[in-house]
Every structure is written in C-alpha cells, then in structure tokens.
Amino acid sequence: MTISAGTVMPAAADTDPQGYLTKMKAQEMWKVADGSGITVAVIDSGVKDVSNWKSESVLPGVSYIEPPFERPDITYPPHEDFVGHGTTMTAAIVGDGSSGGPKGLAPGAKVLPIRTSVGTPMAFAVASEAAKGLRYAADNGAQVINLSIGVTPDWPMDKIKPAVEYAQSKGALIFAAMGNAGEGKNWSNAIAALPGVIGVGAVDESGKAMPFSSHGPDTDLVSVGSKVQIRCTDNKGWCMGNGGTSYATSLASASAALVWSAHPDWTANQVARVLIQTAGAPVDGSKRSDWIGYGVARPRKVLLDREGDPGAADVDPLAAPTSAKTPVPSTDPTAAVPPRTEAAGAGSGPTWQWPAIGTAVAVGLGLAVTVIVKRRRGRPSGLA
Template identity: 85%
Template sequence: MQDTIRRNGSWLRAAGIVVAAVAVSAGTTLPAAADTDSWSYLTKMQAHEMWKIADGSGVTVAVIDSGVKDGSGWKIDSVLPGVSYIEPPFERPDYVYPPHDDFVGHGTTMTAAIVGDGSSGGPKGLAPGAKVLPIRTSVGTPMAFAVASEAAKGIRYAADNGAKIINLSLGWTPDWPMDKVKPAVEYAQSKGLLIFAAMGNEGEGKNWTNAIAGLPGVIGVGAVDPTGKAMPFSSHGPDTDLTSVGSKVEIRCAENKGWCTGNGGTSFATSLASASAALVWSAHPDWTANQVARVLIQTAGAPTDGSKRSDWVGYGVARPRKVLLDHEGDPGAPDVDPLAAPAAPKTPAPGTDPTAAAAAPRAEAADAESGLSWQWPALGAVAAVGLGLAATVIVKRRRS
C-alpha cells in the first residue's frame, strides 16, 4: 500500500508543478466566495425560471474525466457509482482506483457544473435534477497517454448503462489514436446518446482542435466570456457548433482543495452545454438526440455579425430557456443529424495563414446568457485536459 501511495503522491506533485506555473502566468485566483458574479450566467440564463419546468430529472449525463471527489458540492444521490478505467500500478495489479476520487479536480468541477447544489463554495449546477455517471480515466496524470483507450471504454460503458448524454471535457494530443474512439462514438450514437466535446484551449497558439468534435453528430463546444465574446484561448474552427461561458466560474483549486474562481475554459463550457441538453431532454423525454441537438442549435445566440455561424462561436451560445420558456425551436426529424446537411466549403482569404489563429479577430455571440479553470489549459498541455489535435481528423459535414 505504501508503494501505491507514493506513486499516487508523485502524480499529484507532477500536476501541482503545472498548476503553479499557470497560476503565475494567468494571475491570482481568488476563493470562489470572493467573486459574487461567478454564478451570473445562471441568472442570465433564467435558470430558476427554467427549473420550474425542467431541472434535468430523468436524464443521466456521463462525465468521462478524472473522476469525482465525494463531498464536493452536490447531493449524494446526484452522482451515480460509476466506473474507473485507470490501470493499476505494476507493483499492485490488484489495486483499484475508485471512480469517486479525483487527483486533479477536473472531473469534480465538470460534475458540479452540471448537478452542483451550490454548497461548499462550488457552483450551482445548471441541471441540478439530472444524474451524473462518473467514468474515471487517467486525465491529469502522467498516465494520460492511456486516456484514448480508457475514454473509448467509457463511451461504451455510458451507452450500456443508462446515460443519455456524454460529456467529454477532454482534449486530444497528436499521438493519441482515434481508431478506438470513433467506433465507440458510433456505438453510443446508435443507442441514441448525444455527445458533447470540448474544442480545446489552444486557440492562441497552434489552434489544435479536438478531433472528437469533428466526428459526425458530435457537438463541438467553444468558450465565451459572460458578454458573449469568444475567449482567446478557445480552440476554434469548422467543428465549433455551440459555445457557453468558460470564464469567471467556480473550479477546483490547486490540489483539488476547495473552490476558486477562474477560467473554466472549453471544459466548463462543454459541461454547461451538456446540462442545457439535459434540461431540454428532461422537458421533452420523447425527443431523440438529434432533436435535442437541433433545437439547441436553432435557438443559440447567433454571431452578432449576422452570419449563421462562425468558427469562433459556432451557431452561438446555448440558450435552453428559448426552448423551455419561449417555446422556440422545431425538433424536426428524429433520425436526421442537424449538422449533416452539406455546407459550402470555406476558403481562407488570400494570403492568410490558417495557423495564425491568435491574430484573427474573435467573434461574438448574441445574448451570452450561459456565463479550464486557470489551471486547466496548461494542465492539459501536459496531462491531456482541454487540448485538441488528433492524428486522424474526420471532418463532419455541416448545414449551411
């Protein structure tokens, strides 16, 4: 047991080095209680009014991430037992990493964003009546090279164990294979699940984007600030479908101790998008994944420049209250992917460098009402949280 503890401790120390580096570069992070505006996105979304109609009850969201830490800000029955796919250490082949534990706090943050009860300084979840099915992977550890195969197992597990939505606030590095993930995604979709994937937090550099978001039917999620402007770090491109708030939100502090206010990145934004879908599906349990996705896209706060979508904000900010309170959106055909219609090809402007994302102007989405931690973008750079380039890129066709 001592060997296992030492090994786990080394994992935590490795993650802590990254967190410290980000804290220096991104500024000081304050305790969540010190920022009274950090839940403002719930007010803008009219969450309390929506909860009178639907609160996510009857919908299970699988959070494939770094696990969850018990007692971190939700009702005990909001989080299901779940499963862990982290391999045991060589010296302890019988050791089991429980799903209700979390080395880095990333999965804990995503869970609270969906079903949190606002206790312990954490966020109030957008879909507090939903259930979270935690599926623990090696995210945030030096073993993160195994996340691809672990996530593929997790996607299949979610499909076979009652989930309706899969939240993938994960990223991809260039050497991670998609050969297991793509069939797993297709399997889950064949069983009627709706999948959300974070675009990644590399928008200011090489703009690596998450290849999972490029798979047909998967909803790619970017991050905006509370005013609707795309966050500069948000990875972006033709696979961006929706956005949600990713800044000034509650995230787990360094070493997963308590709650702090900071940038949740595309990871947090993805959890809000998943929770938005849970609210809609809770109100319309007879709808299919395609229909839920379609009304979220139709009712999103569109780009302010008048276009239907942009590579920065997709079709806009997710606004479930337009569906629940204003009764907008046409669910349409139950078996047709709303993103599958052909779209006109995009040609870069003459003389533009498509990799120079940092210099490109950022788009804004109208009515930004849905608004990685300061630690997630850099932690992901080393430990596979919130990145985005894959060896295999599959371009999904989008409607015009």
C-alpha cells in the same frame, strides 16, 4: 502530444454568484424542467465526493484506470479525483452551489462519473479508457455524454471513433470541448471533428469568444468558460478562474439535459437541432462562425419561449453538405492564426491550461490539428 492537469489559482473561491445562471434565466427554466430523468456521463478524471451536490445526484460510476504494472494492488475508484477537473464538471452540471462551488445548470439530472487516467502519469491510456467509457455510458442509460477531454490527431482514433458511433447508435448525444489552444497554432480536439459530436467553444460572461478557445469548422456551440468556480490546484476547495472550453462543454451538456428533461420523447438529433436553432448567433448576421459555431446555447429559448423545431428524429442536424464538420481549405497563409478582437469585459485570468505531465490527451485542451478557415471572430447575440 500533451496532457493537461491542474489549475493554478491564488486563493479560495469568492462567494461570487453564478452570473450566467441569471442571464440564462435558470430559476425560471427550473420551474419547467431541471434535468430530472436525464443522466449525463462525465468521462474525465473522476469525481471527488464533496458536499456540493445531493448524494443521489452522482451515480456510482466506473473507473477504467489500470494499476501500474509494478503495483497491481492499487485501485482507482471512480469517486476519487487527483486533479479536480472531473469534479468541477460534475458540479457545473448538478452542483447545489454550497461551499463556494457552482450551482449546477441541471440540478435535477444525474451524473455518471467515468474515471480515466487524466491527470496521472498513466495518461497515455486515456484514449482507450475514454472509448471504454463511451460504451459503458451508452450501455448504462446515459442520454448525454460529456467529454471535456480531447485527443491529438497523431493518437490513433481506431477505438474512439467506433465507440462514439456505438454510443450514438444507442441514442446518446455527445459533447466535446474544442480545447484551450486558440491562440497561436489553434489546435483543437479531434473528437469534436467526428460526425454528430457537438464541438463546444468558450465565451466570456458578455458573450464574447474567449481568445484561448480553440475554434474552427468543428465548433458547433459555445457557452461560458470564464470567471467560474473551479476546483483549486490541491483539489481541497473552490477557486475563481477561467474554466475554459471544459466548463463550457459541461454547460452545453447541462443545457441538453434541461431540454431533454422537458421533452423526454425527443431523440439526440432533435435535442441537438433545437439547441442549434435557438443558439445566440453571431451579431454580424452570419449563420455560424468558426469562433462560436452557431452561437451560445440558450435552453431557455426552448423551455420558456417554446422556440425550435425538433424536426426529424433520425437526421443528424450537422450532416448537411455545409456542415461545420466539413472543413474548407484556406489559401490564406495566416489562416492558422485568426485575428484577436478585443472585447469589453473579456476575461484576462489564467485559462484552464494545465502543466504537461504525460502524453496523448489534453483536458479541455484537445490538441488536434485541423484545417482552419480564417473568419472574423464572432460574438453571439447574447447569453440569454
């Protein structure tokens, strides 16, 4: 089991505009809905108070980090962040684009930071802390819950699974990063395999699946995870790099916030359903693929083009017999290593795969062994 923490980047972030916002027609969407009225819980490494969002955009939150046994006097407030991962996820959702940081996709939403031991030597406790965080989020008004962290299959799910079910019973929609281990053995996040949880993979700015993106039958949606502004290794500034499936998950969560903001009477199932229906599907005409799921999240299709049928309020859109949550064993001995497909403009920088410093949890890496069906890596029909 591994844990991730930190991103090695060469220098301060460029003043490169968020190209995906233009492709997604964010400015036009914000005239319809900007996420106002929606709270997104970010269960992560905390959030550092930086000048990249309005003060009211980030709620007080809570921290579930326990002090070391030998130092019971130490406290870990939610508005601190050792590694910058949670800070990046927060900015991707509600950032104002200042100081080299990203402009959030749902700038009118509010983020509820829930701090766990991600990025610390105490990371063995993250699964238990995340379970507490899921319940706290559900009890404190979070409609969307962002989990850009993951657990390995050998870590007990006896706390996470009922916590997910509890949050869902309270009406929350949960997004979980698939992980950044798509090359090689391709382990993915065990949380993404739970019923009703939206597993999110990463694509580059052209809509091509990133080779590091974990993939398989639990991939439901994808979003951009390359060439974005992320916190530098020392968490003292912004750097350009691949945000991985962690960043993609925050954009999927923000997409849900936009749709829900425009349709506050919808349920989590209905928001998930229209995001799946309007996703940029694989260009080969297939309904879904293990690399990109049902495709790139495109909230503008709902907000601007008025597409998507919300359907039944109480029916999980992923619960069909052919759901991506139902793995099909493969007889192909090479199934665990799907072929890589080169794509023009594919990112080649370092992924958000951090040095191991503990056990049990991975930030956006989600090292969970799943049964993978070998399928051709797909490309969605477009980011916008």
